[in-house]
Amino acid sequence: MYKNYNTKQVTLSLNLDIYLEENDIAFAIDELVESIPVDVFSVFEHRMGTSSYHPKMMLKLILCGYTQSIFSGRKIEAMSKDSIRAMWLTQSQTPNFRTINRFRVNPLVQPILQECFIQFRNQLVSQQLIDEEAIFIDGTKLEANANKYTFVWKKSTQRYEESLREKSKSYYQQLVEEQIIPSICSEDDELNTGNLKQIIDELEMKVSDLSTKIENTSDVQERKELRSERKEPKKALKAFSDFIYRKQKYKEQHDIYNGRNSYSKTDHDATFMRMKDDHMMNGQLKPGYNVQIATNHQYVLAYETFSNPTDFKTMISFLDTIKKSYFDLPKYIVADAGYGSEENYQAILDDFERTPLITYTMYQKEHTKKYKQNPFIPDNWIYNELADTYICPNNREVKFRNYSTRTDKSGFKRQLKIYECESCLNCPVRALCTRAKSSKNRVIQRNGNWEYFKAHVRELLKEDVTGEIYRQRKIDVEPAFGNLKANLAFNRFSVRGKDKISQELGFALMALNLRKLRKNRKDISKKSRKNKHSEMRGFILECLFSVKRLLGQPLFFKIVLLILLFLP
Numbered sequence: 001m002y003k004n005y006n007t008k009q010v011t012l013s014l015n016l017d018i019y020l021e022e023n024d025i026a027f028a029i030d031e032l033v034e035s036i037p038v039d040v041f042s043v044f045e046h047r048m049g050t051s052s053y054h055p056k057m058m059l060k061l062i063l064c065g066y067t068q069s070i071f072s073g074r075k076i077e078a079m080s081k082d083s084i085r086a087m088w089l090t091q092s093q094t095p096n097f098r099t100i101n102r103f104r105v106n107p108l109v110q111p112i113l114q115e116c117f118i119q120f121r122n123q124l125v126s127q128q129l130i131d132e133e134a135i136f137i138d139g140t141k142l143e144a145n146a147n148k149y150t151f152v153w154k155k156s157t158q159r160y161e162e163s164l165r166e167k168s169k170s171y172y173q174q175l176v177e178e179q180i181i182p183s184i185c186s187e188d189d190e191l192n193t194g195n196l197k198q199i200i201d202e203l204e205m206k207v208s209d210l211s212t213k214i215e216n217t218s219d220v221q222e223r224k225e226l227r228s229e230r231k232e233p234k235k236a237l238k239a240f241s242d243f244i245y246r247k248q249k250y251k252e253q254h255d256i257y258n259g260r261n262s263y264s265k266t267d268h269d270a271t272f273m274r275m276k277d278d279h280m281m282n283g284q285l286k287p288g289y290n291v292q293i294a295t296n297h298q299y300v301l302a303y304e305t306f307s308n309p310t311d312f313k314t315m316i317s318f319l320d321t322i323k324k325s326y327f328d329l330p331k332y333i334v335a336d337a338g339y340g341s342e343e344n345y346q347a348i349l350d351d352f353e354r355t356p357l358i359t360y361t362m363y364q365k366e367h368t369k370k371y372k373q374n375p376f377i378p379d380n381w382i383y384n385e386l387a388d389t390y391i392c393p394n395n396r397e398v399k400f401r402n403y404s405t406r407t408d409k410s411g412f413k414r415q416l417k418i419y420e421c422e423s424c425l426n427c428p429v430r431a432l433c434t435r436a437k438s439s440k441n442r443v444i445q446r447n448g449n450w451e452y453f454k455a456h457v458r459e460l461l462k463e464d465v466t467g468e469i470y471r472q473r474k475i476d477v478e479p480a481f482g483n484l485k486a487n488l489a490f491n492r493f494s495v496r497g498k499d500k501i502s503q504e505l506g507f508a509l510m511a512l513n514l515r516k517l518r519k520n521r522k523d524i525s526k527k528s529r530k531n532k533h534s535e536m537r538g539f540i541l542e543c544l545f546s547v548k549r550l551l552g553q554p555l556f557f558k559i560v561l562l563i564l565l566f567l568p
Contacts, residue, residue: 016088025518026085029063032514035119036112043108053095058103059112060089066511069489071504073097073104104507105500113506114325120513121301121327129520130296134332134357134469136477137318137339139292139311140485143492144270144501146287151272152253154261161250165190168243171236172199180206180233196244203237259409260307263287269498273309277491289493289501292318293509295477298516300509302326305502311338313410316347329354332466334473337361343412345453357461357470360454376433378444390419390444393429397422398444416445484512 020026033056044055064086065076077097080086095103103109124130168191175181181202185195210230214223256263262272262285270287290306292314302322306314315335323329332355333348340360348356365371366379374380375393382391390398404416421442424430434442460466484490490508493501 016084019084020088023518023521024085025067025514026064026089028514028518028521029060029067029089032116032120032123032510033060033063035123036115040112040115043111053093053099053103055103055109055112057090057093058095058100059109059116061086061095062100062104062507063511063514064089066488066490066507067514071490071494071508073101076100104503105495107499109503110499110506113503113510116506116510117300117302117326120299120510124297124299124517129517130299130301132330134330134334134472135294135296135301135322136473137292137294137315137333137335138473138477138481139290139306139314139338140481141273141275141288141309142291142490142505143275144264144267144287144289145493145496146264146267146270148286150265151285151287152256152263152265154257157250157253157257160246164243164246164250168196168240171239175199175203175236178232180236193244193247196240196247200237200240200244203233203240206233207237258307263307267496269307269501270496271307271309289498290314291505293477293480294318294322295480298476298479298483299513300480303505303509305498305505307498312341312344315339315341315344316351319348319352323352331355332357332469334358334470336473337363340457342414342447342450342453343410345457346449349453355460355466356457357466357473359457359461359470363454363457376429378446392421392442393433394427396424396427398442401443404445414447415449416447419444419446480512483516484508488512488515 017026036056041055044052046052061080062076064083065071065079068079070076070079074097077094077100080090080094121130125132172184172191173187176183181199184198184202185191189195191199207230210226210233214226214230217223217226256268260271264270264272264287267287270289272285273288273290275284275286275288290309290311292304292306292311293300294302302318302325304314304318304321306317308314319329319333329352333352334357337359340358340363344358345356348354348358371377372380378390381393381398383389384391387397388400392398398419398421401418401420404418406414406416408414424434424436424441427433430438436442461470488508488511493504495501495504
C-alpha cells in the first residue's frame with residue numbers, strides 16, 4: 001500500500017513556512033532584515049518607471065544564497081525558483097540574475113549592510129550571546145577577482161620613468177645641437193609635460209614646412225634632399241609623441257599606487273600579496289585584499305577591507321570605522337603582535353581612550369631564558385639613570401650621544417635617544433656584540449615612549465582579568481576566518497573594485513553570523529528539550545515513590561505490573 005501520490009492533482013497553495021524546520025535559517029534572516037528601520041530602505045524609493053523589487057526581499061534572497069555557499073547571481077536566481085526556503089523569503093518572486101548582481105554592488109546597499117550588522121549586534125546583546133567588554137581584531141588575505149599575471153610594480157615604473165627622463169633629455173639636446181628645433185629650456189631643467197608638448201609643436205611645424213616645400217617643388221634632386229631632411233624630424237616627432245604618452249601613463253600609475261607597491265591591471269584596487277594557500281611553495285604573490293574583522297564570541301561585529309597588506313597600518317583606520325559606522329568601542333581592544341606598534345598604542349590610549357591588549361613582536365621572545373641570559377642584548381645591560389649611561393658586556397660605558405627624530409611613511413614621528421660606546425677598540429667580544437666596522441663603536445638607540453608602552457602592555461597581560469581576555473583571542477577571532485574559508489567556502493571575491501568587494505564581503509560575513517546563530521539556537525532548544533524530559537522523568541519518579549510509601553511495597557509492585565500489562 002502506497003501513500004497518495006499524484007502529480008496531476010490540483011492543490012491549493014499553502015503557507016510555505018510549514019515546510020521549514022523550527023529553527024531554519026530562513027527565520028533568522030527574516031527576523032534580521034525586518035528589524036532594520038524602514039527609513040533605511042527609503043533610498044530605493046522612486047516614483048518614475050515600472051515598479052521594482054522590494055530591497056528587503058532582495059536582501060533576504062542574497063543573504064539566503066550566501067548562507068548556502070551560493071555566490072553566483074545565476075545560481076541565486078535558480079535557488080529562488082526551486083528552494084522552499086528562498087521561495088518563502090521572496091514570496092515566490094524570482095528576480096533575474098542581472099537584477100541580483102546589480103543590487104549587491106549598488107552603492108546604496110552599503111548603509112543597509114552596516115545597519116544589518118548594527119541590528120544583529122543589538123540582538124546578540126539583548127539575548128546575552130556576546131559581552132560588551134572587548135572586541136578581538138585580526139586580518140586575513142582574500143584573493144581578488146583579477147588576473148594573476150597582469151601585475152604592475154612600483155619599482156618597475158620608477159625605473160622606466162627614469163629611463164624615459166634620460167632618453168627624452170638626451171634626444172632633445174641632440175635635436176637642439178643639430179638645429180632641428182630651437183632651445184626650449186635650459187640643459188639642467190627636467191622636461192615636463194608642457195616642455196614635451198612644445199617640442200612636439202616645434203617638430204610638427206618643422207615637418208609641415210618641409211612637407212609644403214616638397215609639394216611646391218618639382219625638382220627631383222631637391223625633393224630627395226627635402227625628404228632626407230624631413231626624415232629625422234618625423235622620427236623625432238613619433239618618439240616624443242610616445243614619450244609624452246608614456247609620461248602620462250606613468251603619472252596615472254603613480255596615482256593608482258597611492259602608497260602601495262603594486263596593483264593589478266584588471267582590478268586597480270587589488271594589491272599583490274602573499275597568500276597562505278601557497279600550493280607551489282614558492283612564495284607566489286596573488287592579487288588580493290586585506291580583510292579586517294572585529295569579533296566577540298566568534299560573531300563578526302564589524303569589518304573593513306584594505307589594499308594595504310600590512311596589518312598594523314590598518315588598526316587606526318579600522319577603529320575609526322567601527323566608532324563612526326557600527327558601535328562605540330568597548331573597554332578592551334585585543335589583537336595579536338602584528339598590530340603592536342608605537343603609533344597604534346598611542347592612538348588607542350590617547351585618541352580612543354581605550355585599553356590595548358596587544359602584544360608586540362618581541363613579546364614572546366623576551367620571556368625566553370635564552371633572551372634573558374644573552375649579555376649582548378641592550379635590554380640586559382646595566383643602566384645608570386643618574387649618569388644616563390649603559391654598561392656593555394666588557395664593562396665599558398655606553399654614553400648618551402644625541403637625540404634623533406625618525407619619521408615613517410605615514411608621517412608618524414618617533415623620538416629616539418642615541419647612545420654610543422666610549423670605545424670598542426681592542427674589545428675581545430666585539431664580534432659577538434656588534435657588526436659595525438672595526439673603526440666604529442657600538443651604537444644603540446632607545447625610544448622612551450615605546451619602552452613605556454611595552455611595559456604597560458606587559459603589566460596588563462600579567463593581570464588575571466586582562467590576561468584571561470587576551471588568551472581568549474585565539475579561540476574567538478581565528479575560528480571566524482576558518483569558518484569563512486573552509487565551511488562557507490568563501491575564498492575569492494566575485495566582483496572587482498574596493499567598494500564592490502566590501503559589499504560582497506558584508507553579505508558573506510553576515511551569512512556566517514546567521515549560520516552560527518542558527519546553530520546556537522538549535523543547541524539551546526536541544527538543551528531545553530532535554531531539561532524538560534529530565535524534569536518530567538523526575539516528576540514521574542517522585543509520584544511513584546509517593547504512591548509506594550502510601551500503599552506499601554507488595555501492593556505497589558502489583559499495581560505497576562498491571563499498568564505495564566495494559567499499556568499499548
